[in-house]
Amino acid sequence: MRTSLDALTWETMNAMADDWESLDQIVSQVERFRSVTNRFQIAKLLVELVSEGLIREMGRIPYQRLTPEMVLADPIEFWFEMTPAGRALWKSEGSKHCDE
Numbered sequence: 001m002r003t004s005l006d007a008l009t010w011e012t013m014n015a016m017a018d019d020w021e022s023l024d025q026i027v028s029q030v031e032r033f034r035s036v037t038n039r040f041q042i043a044k045l046l047v048e049l050v051s052e053g054l055i056r057e058m059g060r061i062p063y064q065r066l067t068p069e070m071v072l073a074d075p076i077e078f079w080f081e082m083t084p085a086g087r088a089l090w091k092s093e094g095s096k097h098c099d100e
């Protein structure tokens with residue numbers, strides 16, 4: 001499990017700070033601060049964060065393993081939010097990323 005967050009991961013999680021968000025909403029928010037245009041990279045990161053228990057998602061078929069390709073194929077079908085563990089890590093890393 002991650003014990004720190006790089007800038008892209010922190011910004012991705014920051015996009016979910018107030019509500020459930022879709023890939024389209026997350027990418028839009030991240031691009032405002034990080035100029036990232038690689039949607040696959042963000043989709044892959046979301047899948048990793050789900051598997052690490054730092055975020056959760058709703059929308060997929062139960063018991064089907066989430067993949068970046070699934071998220072990219074139907075970006076408004078999948079919605080993500082931070083778990084309590086993810087929120088704690090995100091908050092603890094905030095001072096490191098807010099001044100960049």
